[in-house]
Amino acid sequence: MIGRAERKxxxxxxxxxxxxxxxxxxxxVIISVIAKIARPGEPFGPYWxxxxxxxxxxxxxVWVFFSAKRESSAxxxxxxxxSERNEAREIRVQASEVVEFExxxxxGACFAFxxxxxxxxxxxxxxxYASKRFPNSDFSLICVYDSEGSLVEEWTRNHxxxxxxxxxxxxxxxxxxxxxxxLEVIHGKLAELEGILISMQSN
Numbered sequence: 001m002i003g004r005a006e007r008k009x010x011x012x013x014x015x016x017x018x019x020x021x022x023x024x025x026x027x028x029v030i031i032s033v034i035a036k037i038a039r040p041g042e043p044f045g046p047y048w049x050x051x052x053x054x055x056x057x058x059x060x061x062v063w064v065f066f067s068a069k070r071e072s073s074a075x076x077x078x079x080x081x082x083s084e085r086n087e088a089r090e091i092r093v094q095a096s097e098v099v100e101f102e103x104x105x106x107x108g109a110c111f112a113f114x115x116x117x118x119x120x121x122x123x124x125x126x127x128x129y130a131s132k133r134f135p136n137s138d139f140s141l142i143c144v145y146d147s148e149g150s151l152v153e154e155w156t157r158n159h160x161x162x163x164x165x166x167x168x169x170x171x172x173x174x175x176x177x178x179x180x181x182x183l184e185v186i187h188g189k190l191a192e193l194e195g196i197l198i199s200m201q202s203n
Contacts, residue, residue, distance in 0.1 A: 091141040102171040
């Protein structure tokens with residue numbers, strides 16, 4: 001489990017560099033085209049902006065590399081300390097139905113799972129976006145904590161079949177509801193979910 005978290009932390013570094021390089025190259029192309037149009041008669045017109053922006057691109061890449069490396073190193077140090085114990089908290093979830101809430105800005109995914117005994121479990125966050133196997137009828141939440149009790153890493157392990165949401169709550173409707181926190185459980189049925197959340201908000 002810890003090994004998977006370490007690999008994920010290491011994989012973050014090249015992504016940062018890729019995004020920065022794409023941005024810098026895009027700016028480089030735009031500036032070069034503008035310079036060529038503005039100064040068609042100058043021999044170095046099409047080239048000097050490119051040279052300048054190549055240098056800036058390199059500076060950005062170096063800055064992003066060392067910045068991401070520091071963040072990644074700090075994260076890996078925490079994970080290596082945890083790897084001595086190789087322990088994690090596993091929460092098993094078995095559900096019959098699920099309702100999905102549309103994301104507002106970049107707050108992460110949000111699902112409400114129907115459990116037994118008329119209970120509804122809320123799962124939300126950046127680690128729980130829909131995939132080929134999630135949301136699932138039977139899955140485990142793997143949560144890794146540091147020595148201070150802070151969450152370091154989390155992911156899902158699917159055991160059952162993929163659940164198709166019985167409905168998707170639009171983001172504008174979601175904005176007017178009081179959505180329970182991640183891993184919070186309330187009583188009720190998904191068929192009455194919006195009414196339950198409205199009543200919770202009025203109480």
